[in-house]
Amino acid sequence: MDNLFWIFISALLINNFVLAYFLGLCPFLGVSGKLDTAFRLGLATTFVLLITALCAWFLNTYVLIYAPYLDLISFIVVIASTVQFIEMLIKKFSPTLFRALGIFLPLITTNCAILFLAISATNRGYGLAEGLVFALGAGIGFTLAMVLLAGLREEAELSDVPALIKGTAMNLIIAGILSMAFMGFAGLFSST
Amino acid sequence: MNPLRLLRRSFDHGVHPAHLKEQTADLPIQRVPFVNRYLMPLGQHIGAPSRAIVTVGERVRRGQKIADATAFVSTTLHSPVTGWVRKIEGFRSMDGSFAPAIEIEADPYATQQEERGDPLPWQSLSIEEFIAAVQEAGIVGMGGAAFPCHVKFSIPDGLKIRYLLVNGAECEPYLTNDHRLMLERPDDLLQGAEIVRRKIGAEETVIGVEVNKPDAIEILRRHVKPDQSVRIVPLQVKYPQGAEKMLIKSIFDREIPAGLLPRDVEVNVNNVGTIIAIFDYFERAIPLIERIVTVAGPGAAYPANLIVPLGTPVREVLRFCGGLKEETREVIMGGPMMGRPIASLDVPILKGSSGILAFTEAETAGRKEYPCIKCGRCVEACPYFLNPSRLARLSKARMFDEMREYSLMDCVECGCCTFSCPSNIPIVQLIRTGKDDLRNRKETEQ
Amino acid sequence: MDKTQNQAYEEFIKGIWRENPVFVQVLGMCPMLAVTNSAINAFAMGGATFFVLVGSSFLVASFKNLIRKQVRISSFIIIIATFVTVADYTLEALVPTVHKELGAFIPLIVANCMILGRQEAFASKNTISMAVMDAIGMAAGFMLALLTLGSVREILGNGSLFGVDLFGPDFEPWIIMILPPGGFLTLGLILLVFNWFTVKKAQFIDKVAAAERSSS
Amino acid sequence: MTEKDPNLLLQHAPLLQQGMTTPQAMRDVLYALLPVTLAAVWFFGLGAILVLLASIAGAALTEWTFASQEKGGESLLDGTALLTGLLLGLTLPPGLPLWMAFLGGAVSIGLGKVIWGGLGHNLFNPALVGRAFLLATFPIAMTTWAPLTGADGFFTVQPSNLALPFMQSGTDAVTSATPLGLMKFEQQSTPLVNLIIGNTAGSLGETSGLLLIAGGIYLWMRRDLDWRIPVSILITVMIFSAILDMVDSTRFPDPLFSVFSGGMLLGSIYMATDPVTSPITPKGAWIFGVGVGLLVVLIRAFGGLPEGMMYSILLMNAATPLIDRYTQPRVFGRGKALT
Amino acid sequence: MTAESETVGSAGPQMPEIVPESPTIRLVVTLALAGLISGIAIMGIYEVTLPTITANKARVLREGVFKVLPGANRLQKLIYVDGDLAPTADTRKDEQPIYAGYDMDGSFVGYAIPGAGPGFQDTIGLLYGFKPNTRQVIGMEVLESKETPGLGDKIYKDAEFVANFRQLSIEPEIVTVKKGKKSAANEVDAITGATISSKAIVRIINETNDIWLSRLPEPGAEPPLLEVQTEAAESAKTVD
Known part of the structure; x- marks a missing residue:
């Protein structure tokens, strides 16, 4: 139980996917810095991460023990098609939810955070529960970072940021300072 | 309560x-004593300007109606003095623009005594009357x-x-x-x-x-x-x-x-x-x-x-x-x-x-303007509970649409924000700019 | 023939500076930041990416007529993933220590949008030689960015370059440089310098043009 | 009576203004910090002055180099760079090499202020950006605490202060542990009296609780300070420390210790209240304060570091745009107005 | 990411307007062909590199085990099944193995036990040698950690700290004390400034002991070295 808790905290704060592992930066830098978009993207990513954890566990347990060399390809294919399938389901049964989250789904399946989760869950030998908790922590952490960054970016829009630094450079530096602030979480709950 | x-x-x-x-x-x-020249702009109230009902050269009595309402939200004008209508044309108004007004020259020999009439029988008037x-x-x-x-x-x-x-x-x-x-x-x-x-x-x-x-x-x-x-x-x-x-x-x-x-x-x-x-x-x-x-x-x-x-x-x-x-x-x-x-x-x-x-x-x-440090004094001053600091910054960034989200149009321009600003930012004027922009845009859209 | 050569040179050179995937197009940020805490790691990542990009571009350009439009993305991904797996195993066999440092980020080359982007935007529409030149240029540009970042971070963060100690034992390393925030901050500042160069260059060109105009 | 019309200005109303100006508010903070600064020199000797000067020099020089030139050299005059440098200096350990203090001052203004567009535009507290950078960059130097010099050691300068630029401090200095460090790693408490007076090891300006509070009261009386922020931080910290202390009093310190130890008072009175980086709405200020309080207890009690004030404030700085957005007061006559 | 994801996204809506000359069947065939070729390529490289990779891993493992078990130069993998610690060559992952080290003569030196747990930054993975007859830890090696460079990384870079684990009694349990205060056989001098990382190492060893000590057979009853099992066959896969 302790272990699950730490996996969660670690993925959420200490080793935040965006701020410590640089994962999912493309959506951060590329997709608009609007708060609302960032939040929905975060939720959709959390959702896909959970599916990824399930898929990865399934593949690791039943398929890859026979063909470990196919891990990369099978992760990509299985995750992409599962998400596609779920996207269709959502579209059919809840158009509202689809409008809110669905448009992000195809964007996310090729996100490096997804692949990273599958690979590191495999490397660390996580079971199903651990994988899901890992995905949940990573997803919420991703959402947290995205929402904080989007809020900061929106605010920075109103600032006199020098023209030379406006844009990606500024966004990276904001992320850098936030990443510095997240260093305060290092060692959290590891001594208990 | x-x-x-x-x-x-x-x-x-x-x-x-x-x-x-x-x-x-x-x-x-x-x-104040009477002087020899008076200027009655036709649009000195909110609403449609009045319409002059006197002609140049006409003699008017003090208290005589000289302009009529042109709409429901409009009202009449009365001559402040006894004298002659000298001009009905554009005059420079307060903000420097030209607006039609009636110029009246006072009759130096008139008593200018107001013609106090009898009380109106207001008790018997209907509400419409x-x-x-x-x-x-x-x-x-x-x-x-x-x-x-x-x-x-x-x-x-x-x-x-x-x-x-x-x-x-x-x-x-x-x-x-x-x-x-x-x-x-x-x-x-x-x-x-x-x-x-x-x-x-x-x-x-x-x-x-x-x-x-x-x-x-x-x-x-x-x-x-x-x-x-x-x-x-x-x-x-x-x-x-x-x-x-x-x-x-x-x-x-x-x-x-x-x-x-x-x-x-x-x-x-x-x-x-x-x-x-x-x-x-x-x-x-x-x-x-x-x-x-x-x-x-x-x-x-x-x-x-x-x-x-x-x-x-x-x-x-x-x-x-x-x-x-x-x-x-x-x-x-x-x-x-x-x-x-x-x-x-x-x-x-x-x-x-x-x-x-x-x-x-x-x-x-001219007070030196400093950057907004978001001290919040304007927020605590605004009687309409707006966020003047943000409105001003949005206005400076020319993000007028975002200003609408922050209830720009609810501002009555009372000036509390500018009064309380330690950075001497002309918040009210910035807000007015935003309002003008949105209004103009609405007009051009129509 | 001369013209083709010129064009090939163009395709090559644009990736290094004018359309640099990192500094200009801001692609492939994840490996860019995650593995550049030392120049060696940056080099290894750059090499692996080079291999994957050039290999995939070659294959895609070779088979561009066979690949149907509707499934092109899937085919590209399969091709890229194959090269990535090859690179992954090769690195693991040849330089296990580096492979361990890079960890999960080698497989993540698959998710590097720069690679897929080149297939979609260039390789699938051009001849094999052009595609390869373009890929080499882009990969070189990527490598250049990785090495710049990796060198800066290693020099300041560890007092060394490619593992060679530069300043002696009394040097106080700037540890933040090899930590995640250092990655963000350094790349941000490098982009700032890059912007500054671009602006200065534009100003210079304007000045020269103005001088020419006034003299003529 | 002038027959000649004066050349009339058309400056917009309101023509009346309350008295306070922004540079004045900044100066007030400097005055409030003066006793604390003197105490730092008293406790840690001449070296303290050097460290403070180095960090102020770093800040002022950077401001002058980058920000001032565009704006006609004036931005140095508003005193904010000086304040940032001083605040950063007060959070540094007494024995820090001067070049690091200088670098910290430069980073404070460079990363914390200039790139955002100068005063009023930054979203993180510049002094804390500088300190976070230093702590992440030189973790050992930043957590090596020179002991108090005492009354007769006024002219002491720590040898580590004088390390050459980019070089380590070399000699093994005499060190002592901060009250928080003692608590966290050795479960040793420090008498409250010492914490209030300030004769404990720690960063230059954080030791004397009494003087810090006195400066805070001065600022509050001058209306330069949003009292909600320090009050909510300290109350939150007291409540949560009390709860933890009840659970396990050997591991977790009592509420008063929590309030008077480490950077708690310096941070909550002088840094968290930085108007630029804290929420503008009153409700937001409460949320901000409670957030800082919760985070600092979380980091101190369960994190890897003995102190978490700096990180808590930076994290809440990051959340400030969100807090502001969701605590907009209800506009007059909107929402539940029809009653 | 945006560029290609948009195209991925638009691939969906484009599906209905199928261009006549490429019916679905051909698409599937194209994809299947691509998959087949790629599968073959991957399998090929896997087969080619597998021996080297396996050998690398085995070498790393051997070096680690021999480092934490001074005097040992042979090892065999043990797993705990049905209440019994038995040698195995199986590479399955379900059960965490430990390693028994033997000297040249084939006589037992000690166990090398892998452990892992949260450190200051991320999971720390380590291997430590345990000598059952003296109830002592006789060596410790950090295999994996992301501890702060210059500070937390002293858990493997600081020789003094590592030396703590050469002769460390585990009774009643290992405890960390402030640097220089070590006075008992079960105490470890913490690293100044990296207390959390030092404590993490000790805690991981203690926790791993809790799991393994009860599973180990009585001193003297250790499983003998089975000659059939060659060292090269030791796949180190499980040490990841």
Whole structure:
């Protein structure tokens, strides 16, 4: 139980996917810095991460023990098609939810955070529960970072940021300072 | 109702500028002498401008109607003097633009005695006749907004007015014209209020006065007659206590929903000066041809409270009371918080001109503007609970659409934010820019 | 023939500076930041990416007529993933220590949008030689960015370059440089410098043009 | 009476203004910090002055180099760079090499202020950005605490202060542990009296609780300070420390210790209240304060570091745009207005 | 990411307007072909590199085990099944193995036990040698950690700290004390400034002991070295 808790905290704060592992930066830098978009993207990513954890566990347990060399390809294919399938389901049964989250789904399946989760869950030998908790922590952490960054970016829009630094450079530096602030979480709950 | 409110009698937020009323509070109202030239702009009220009904060269009597209303939200004009119509053309107005006005040359030999007529039989007038009479008298809100008064009295079916609220807050610093009226004509004020209350069918008259005018409160209380249903309510001294929504919040603890009017919470609000004008018309048959103006400010040689015929050039008013001091840099028409600067001393006194304030270097020296440090003083000052800091920054970034999300249009430009800003940011002007942009865009879209 | 050569040179050179995938197009940020805490790691990542990009571009350009439009993305991904797996195993066999440092980020080359982007935007529409030149240029540009970042971070963060000690034992390393915030901050500042160069260059060109105009 | 019309200005109303200006508010903070600064020199000797000067120099020089030139050299005059440098200096350990203090000052202004567009535009507290950078960059130097010098050691300068630029401090200095360090790693408490007076090891300006509070009261009386923020931080910290202390009093310190130890007072009175980086709405200020309080207890009690004030404030700085957005007051006459 | 994801996204809506010359069947065939070729390529490289990779891993493992078990130069993998610690060559992952080290003569030196747990930054993975007859830890090697460079990374870079684990009694349990305060056989001098990382190492060893000590057979009853099992066959896969 302790272990699950730490996996969660670690993925959420200490080793935040965006701020410590640089994962999912493309959506951060590329997709608009609007708060609302960032939040929905975060939720959709959390959702896909959970599916990824399930898929990865399934593949690791039943398929890859026979063909470990196919891990990369099978992760990509299985995750992409599962998400596609779920996207269709959502579209059919809840158009509202689809409008809110669905448009992000195809964007996310090729996100490096997804692949990273599958690979590191495999490397660390996580079971199903651990994988899901890992995905949940990573997803919420991703959402947290995205929402904080989007809020900061929106605010920075109103600032006199020098023209030379406006844009990606500024966004990276904001992320850098936030990443510095997240260093305060290092060692959290590891001594208990 | 919040029990604390009974003690405070105030609204939330707002600012506490120095009153600065000492200059004129004790000076009785004096009449300025007649001069030889008067200018009556046709659009000195909110709504459609009036239409001149006199011709150039025509002789007019003091109090004679010279322009007619052109719409329901519009009103009439009356000649402030006996004399001749000399011109009807564009004149430079306060903000420097040209607007049509009637120029009247006073007859130097006329007595200029106002023709006090018999009281109108207001008791027998129907509400419609009453409203028509108010429009005929050209009466507008005298507090500064100059909104045609009869419009306020036209209550749509289904709405009922319970309270007539007389606004004697006079929260703008320097101004004392309402204060003097309350002191000098308490009976007329109470009688005028009684006329309006009866006609619009309100149950009670409530007169709100800030507690920095204890003599006015005292005198009004003493003069209330037993048959008058009047309550005098002392109010906390705070700006903008005199804004009608704030006043209603202070006295009745009711917030008027955005976009609605006082009548929607069963209240009708009128300024002290307006009530006096109504009294003058119904009891003495004098239409709106003059008003009380406070001349004050550090640049005024001899501050005064004056009865000024409408249309008198500011220059003449100032000349009467000793003119401007050498160091005067700016003249404001209205109060120091919301009044408007005038570009020339030739502009006339209008129906809405409550004061002429002269300011010197000390008040107008361009203050160094610092970046907004988001200290939040404006947020705590804004009586409408807006976020002026953010609105100003959005305006600077020309993000006008985002300004709308922050309820830009709810701003009444009371100036509390600019007053409280330690960084000297002209927040109100920035907000006005945003409003103008959105309005213009709406117009071009249509 | 000369013209083709010129064009090939153009395709090559644009990736290094004018359309640099990192500094200009801001692609492939994840490996860019995650593995550049030392120049060696940056080099290894750059090499692996080079291999994958050039290999995939070659294959895609070779088979561009066979690949149907509707399934092109899937086919590209399969091709890229194959090269990535090859690179992954090769690195693991040859330089296990580096492979361990890079960890999961080698497989993540699949998710590097720069690679897929080149297939979609260029390789699938051009001849084999052009596609390869373009890929080499882009990969070189990517490598250049990785090495710049990796060198700066290693020099300041560890006092060394490619593991060679530069300043002696008394040097106080700037540890933040090899931590995640250092990655963000350094890349941000490098982009700032890059912008500054671009602006200065534009100003210079304007000045020269103006001078020419006034002299003529 | 002037017959000649004055050349009238058309400056917009309101022409009246309350008295306070932004540079004045900044100066007030400097005055409030003066006793604390003197105490730092008293406790840690001449070296303290050097460290403070180095960090102020770094800040001022950077401001002058980058920000001032565009804006006509004036931005140095508003005193904010000086304040940032001083605040950063007060959070540094006494024995820090001067070049690091200088670098910290430069980073404070460079990363914390200039790139955002100068005063009023930054979203993180500049002094804390500088400190976070230093702590992440030189973790050992930043957590090596020189002991108090005492009354007769006024002219002491720590040898580590004088390390050459880019070089380590070399000699093994005499060190002592901060009250928080003692608590966290050795479960040793420090008498409250010492914490209030300030004769404990720690960063230059954080030791004397009494003087810090006195400066805070001065600022509050001058209306330069949003009192809600320090009050909510300290109350939150007291409540949560009390709860933890009840659970396990050997591991978790009592509430008063929590309030008077480490950078709690310096941070909550002088850094968290930085108007630029804290919420503008009153409700937001409460949320901000409670957030800082919760985070600091979380980091101190369960994190890897003995102190978490800096990180808590930076994290809440990051959340400030969100807090502001969701605590916009209800506009007059909107929402539940129809009652 | 945006560029290609948009195209991925638009691939969906484009599906209905199928171009006549490429019916679905051909698409599937194309994809299947691509998959087949790629599968073959991947399998090929896997087969080619597998021996080297396996050997690398085995070498790393051997070096680690021999480092934490001074004197040992042979090892065999043990797993715990059905209440019994038995040698195995199986590479399955379900059960965490430990390693028994033997000297040249084939006599037992000690166990090398892998452990892992949260450190200051991320999971720390380590291997420590345990000598059952003296109830002592006789060596410790950090295999994986992301501890702060210059500070937390002293858990493997600081020789003094590592030396703590050469002769460390585990009774009643290992405890960390402030640097220089070590006075008992079960105490470890913490690293100044990296207390959390030092404590993490000790805690991981203690926790791993809790799991394994009860599973180990009585001293003297250790499983003998089975000659059939060559070291090369030791796949180190499980040490990841």
